[in-house]
Amino acid sequence: MVVEDEPDIYELLLAMFEIWGIEGVAFVDGEEAIAWIDETDKGTPSEIPELAVLDIRLPGNVSGPMVGERIRKSPVLNGMAVVLITAYKLTADEEKAVSEQAGADKILYKPLPKFNDLKTMLETAISERKAKTAKAASTTSATSVTSTTGT
Numbered sequence: 001m002v003v004e005d006e007p008d009i010y011e012l013l014l015a016m017f018e019i020w021g022i023e024g025v026a027f028v029d030g031e032e033a034i035a036w037i038d039e040t041d042k043g044t045p046s047e048i049p050e051l052a053v054l055d056i057r058l059p060g061n062v063s064g065p066m067v068g069e070r071i072r073k074s075p076v077l078n079g080m081a082v083v084l085i086t087a088y089k090l091t092a093d094e095e096k097a098v099s100e101q102a103g104a105d106k107i108l109y110k111p112l113p114k115f116n117d118l119k120t121m122l123e124t125a126i127s128e129r130k131a132k133t134a135k136a137a138s139t140t141s142a143t144s145v146t147s148t149t150g151t
Contacts, residue, residue, distance in 0.1 A: 001052040002026040003033045030062025050126050056086040068102025081105045081129035
């Protein structure tokens with residue numbers, strides 16, 4: 001999933017996803033992305049994206065961190081890796097705030113890294129998110145077993 005308003009970056013990310021064999025959906029603003037998430041939550045998607053690359057500053061009223069926040073609340077999509085991208089230098093406090101709001105796994109600055117470096121960074125974000133999701137699921141599962149057995 002790509003949410004990016006700059007056509008060159010939007011096209012580049014989609015082309016890279018295609019080369020890597022990743023199916024992608026893309027949006028130019030946060031409102032479209034939120035609408036897609038809402039629709040996805042209502043139905044049963046055939047394929048759930050593993051990754052969301054979200055520009056922090058988007059046109060309209062919905063920012064990238066707001067899209068990330070909505071992804072984390074989604075019962076269907078909350079296991080996606082969320083990577084925020086921006087051309088604007090953020091302070092450490094700003095990075096922390098947007099990262100926490102979005103539930104982000106990583107923040108990247110534009111210009112984006114070279115192809116292989118970017119691929120490695122995104123693959124790492126995906127694998128780390130899968131590990132976090134699996135750990136959370138096993139903890140929840142263990143808690144459920146404990147509470148139902150009364151031990």
